[in-house]
Every structure is written in C-alpha cells, then in structure tokens.
Amino acid sequence: AQTVTQSQPEMSVQEAETVTLSCTYDTSESDYYLFWYKQPPSRQMILVIRQEAYKQQNATENRFSVNFQKAAKSFSLKISDSQLGDAAMYFCAYRSYNTDKLIFGTGTRLQVFP
Amino acid sequence: DTEVTQTPKHLVMGMTNKKSLKCEQHMGHRAMYWYKQKAKKPPELMFVYSYEKLSINESVPSRFSPECPNSSLLNLHLHALQPEDSALYLCASSQLTGPGELFFGEGSRLTVL
Numbered sequence: 001a002q003t004v005t006q007s008q009p010e011m012s013v014q015e016a017e018t019v020t021l022s023c024t025y026d027t028s029e030s031d032y033y034l035f036w037y038k039q040p041p042s043r044q045m046i047l048v049i050r051q052e053a054y055k056q057q058n059a060t061e062n063r064f065s066v067n068f069q070k071a072a073k074s075f076s077l078k079i080s081d082s083q084l085g086d087a088a089m090y091f092c093a094y095r096s097y098n099t100d101k102l103i104f105g106t107g108t109r110l111q112v113f114p
Numbered sequence: 115d116t117e118v119t120q121t122p123k124h125l126v127m128g129m130t131n132k133k134s135l136k137c138e139q140h141m142g143h144r145a146m147y148w149y150k151q152k153a154k155k156p157p158e159l160m161f162v163y164s165y166e167k168l169s170i171n172e173s174v175p176s177r178f179s180p181e182c183p184n185s186s187l188l189n190l191h192l193h194a195l196q197p198e199d200s201a202l203y204l205c206a207s208s209q210l211t212g213p214g215e216l217f218f219g220e221g222s223r224l225t226v227l
Contacts, residue, residue: 033213043202045157045218052213091156095214100145100164102216104156 002027004094006105013082014113020067021077021108023092031097034068034075037104040088048090051075079110087112120205120219128227129195135222137188137205146188147216148180149204157204163188164210195226 003026013019025034036048051059051068059066063083067076079086092105118139127133137146145164149157162170163182177199179191188205202223206216 033215035215042220044220045204045206045216047215047217050213050215089154100147100162100169100208100210100214101159102147107154107156109154 002029002032002094002096002103004092004103004105006092006108008108009106010109010111012111012113013079013086015082015084017082018078018080019082019110021079021090021092021110023075023077023105025073025075025092025094025105027073027094027096029096033095033097034066035093035095035102036064036066036075036077037091037093038086038088039091039107040085045091049077082112084112084114086110118205118207118217118219120203120222122222123220124223124225126225126227127192127195129197131195132191132193134192135190135203135205135224137190137219138186139207139217140186141207141217142185142209143207143217144185144210145208145214146182147204147206147208148188148190149206151202151204151221161190192224195224197226200224200226 032053034051039045049061063080089107094103148160151157160174161180166182181189202221204221205219208214208216
C-alpha cells in the first residue's frame with residue numbers, strides 16, 4: 001500500500017523569505033500523480049501544485065515550486081517570497097493512475113511571521 | 115465555475131436525529147468524494163462515486179449513508195450518530211481522466227451531542 005510521510009508537523013518562515021516543506025512517499029508503482037494542497041484556517045482545501053511522475057521537469061506555479069526526486073521518492077515544496085496569506089496547513093498527497101483514491105500525508109502547519 | 119458547494123456549513127444534531135449533508139458541483143466531474151476530517155488531521159476518505167455508482171467504501175459505519183442522485187449532486191445521510199462522529203465533512207469532485215486533482219468544498223462542520 002502507498003504511504004505519504006510529512007516529517008515536519010510545523011514550520012515557520014519570515015515574510016519574504018523562502019521555506020521548503022518535505023514530503024516522502026512509498027509506492028511500488030511507476031505511474032502516479034503527486035499534489036500539494038493548502039488548507040487555510042477558513043477550511044477550504046485548494047490545490048497548490050501538481051506533478052506527474054513521468055515528467056522529469058519540476059512543476060512551478062508562480063512562487064511555488066517542487067523538487068521531485070522520483071528515485072528517492074521525495075516531493076518537497078518550496079515557497080519563495082513568503083506572504084502572510086501563505087499561512088496554512090499544507091498536505092502532500094499521492095494518487096496512482098488507476099485509482100480514484102487520494103492519499104494524504106499528515107500535514108505541515110506553516111506559520112508566516114511579519 | 116470551479117466551485118464545490120456544500121450545505122449546511124454547520125450542523126448540530128442529537129444522537130437520535132436524522133439529517134443530511136449536501137454537495138453540488140457543475141464542473142462536469144464524474145467522480146465525487148466524501149472525506150471526514152478531525153482537527154489538525156488529514157482528511158480521511160469515506161466514499162467515492164464514479165459515474166454515479168459507489169466505487170469505494172472505506173468500511174464506513176452504516177449510520178453514514180451516501181447517495182448520488184445525479185452527476186452533479188452528492189448527499190450524505192446521517193442517522194444515529196455518535197459524539198465521536200463530530201468532525202468536518204468535506205466533499206470533493208474530480209475528473210476521471212488525467213491528473214484528476216480534487217476540488218474541495220468548504221466543508222460541513224458537524225457536532226453530535
């Protein structure tokens with residue numbers, strides 16, 4: 001069975017600085033998708049960024065980028081120029097090609113200080 | 115329209131009550147999901163509907179009864195719940211092809227007295 005591990009329960013960053021959130025996963029599959037979701041205190045979970053396992057190029061969305069290391073089964077999220085609105089719980093998630101199931105990690109709470 | 119709408123936002127019910135949570139999406143997604151989320155925990159999958167048919171039931175107690183009347187609507191019927199069922203219930207939808215990222219609603223906060 002696939003598992004997703006986020007080893008940092010909490011992280012903090014100064015506004016305008018850069019922070020990296022870690023995620024590792026375990027799978028025997030070769031084709032899958034990886035996601036980072038953000039859940040602010042207002043509750044709604046929103047997609048931050050996604051990566052398809054067959055793509056070697058790391059995904060980027062504005063200030064958010066990932067470091068995808070397929071062999072190491074690692075999928076970290078880098079947030080550049082952190083803003084107060086980035087404060088939230090961040091979940092790493094895994095989905096294989098042939099299932100409807102999204103598997104979440106335990107989450108990392110990010111605090112952003114002015 | 116990229117919204118998943120859930121009602122009600124808050125629900126308080128007694129252990130003998132019958133209530134329902136509702137979810138609606140108009141993105142043409144053919145997969146819909148119910149998740150349960152406790153405070154400071156990740157969402158836990160409860161049910162998945164694919165093409166309006168139940169495809170995954172994560173061994174959820176029968177006091178939770180899902181229903182998918184059509185491709186846009188998803189209900190969760192609640193009956194004889196326990197206080198430990200108090201949680202945030204999230205609905206989500208996704209396409210069944212491609213990356214299939216989930217779009218989540220804001221959730222329904224359920225309190226069982």
